Amino acid sequence: MKKQTILALGFVSLFLLASADPAMAYVLLSPRRRWASTPVTVRVYNVGNSTITDGDGGVTAVVGAIRAWGIISSSTTSSAAVRGSAPATIMLNTNGGVCTGNCLAATLTGYYTSQAGDDRIYDADVYTNTSQPLYSSRESGCSGEYDINSIMTHEVGHVIGIGHSNVSGATMYPSISACNTAPRSLASDDIAARDDLY
């Protein structure tokens, strides 16, 4: 092997080592907070999103998708979210007046500052921008839409108290691109975050 090649390979190795983020780990919401007990009940409002053409506007897909966390009891509900009151409710049919413009989905979480120990989460509701193109796992193909299964699995991470991770490939990584379905499945980093809290 030529001397220059060896030098180049050495340089590449050093660069990769130097660019590795030493703080690659999950982040919990701060101040730390959690629901009082598991399973955490999450309801999906049974009026779906009109841009999702899977038969029920993504409702069934989301009920199933968010169970990926393993500590979620999910079902549909005919009651819309009431902010500040449990249970956690996912609204696919409204932006809640907060998730507009370039927002895809937003989680509003509420907690009381406790005197001791973790702050308790009392409510968390998720709202969806109905102006953005979305699709679900119950549809075939994707042409520039955002995957509602992935989006809601990520948002439910916030619901249970997890922040954004800097681990690329984690469900809680803050970036999602169109047609990306990888966040449907939890990465080891997401599982570590969940297990830290519950």
Added chain:
Amino acid sequence: MHRRTLLSLSLLLLVVALPVSASQFVQLTFDQVARESTFIVRGSVEQTWTAWDDAHEVIFTYATVRVSRYFGEATGPDTLLVREVGGTVGDYTQEAIGFPMIRRGEDVVLFLSQWENSTDYRIHAFNQGKFLVRSRDGQELLVEDPVKQGDGRLTNPDKGHARENSEWNDAMTIGEFAQMVDAARAGERVDRNDRSRN
């Protein structure tokens, strides 16, 4: 391996290693944000307060922003009332995870648009619409606010400062910013990546 190949490999690695920054928000180009905003201002956040909305569903943080400069052609009053989702009333905190925060005493540059059916303003395009003004080496620079809702509003009130070198990577001078706004408002396509770096 030729020196030119080595150089190309190094540049490729640098490009690959650049951090990707996005969210559960669709990333807009700079010119989109600039064109869609009603006002683009530099100012200081003077007073802040929080209150439930009339329906007692959402806590909003209100802030008066004393404007020292309007960018672009649109100008307005000396003081603007900005309202953002999230805040604490009593011992109850409501947060929109990942949304921008507004804190008393901040020196900021904001893209603003009006809330629907209200005269209050909101930060346009969420985190893309807020910059902190920081001084470094005698120069005023604009940096993205590293602290979002859910990052520790209560426990770390000083986290809003650009603390690490990585947070200065995308810093721009106020002069650069003003030129970009003027170009965007004139109809040109402007992306932050197009400008020269400091």
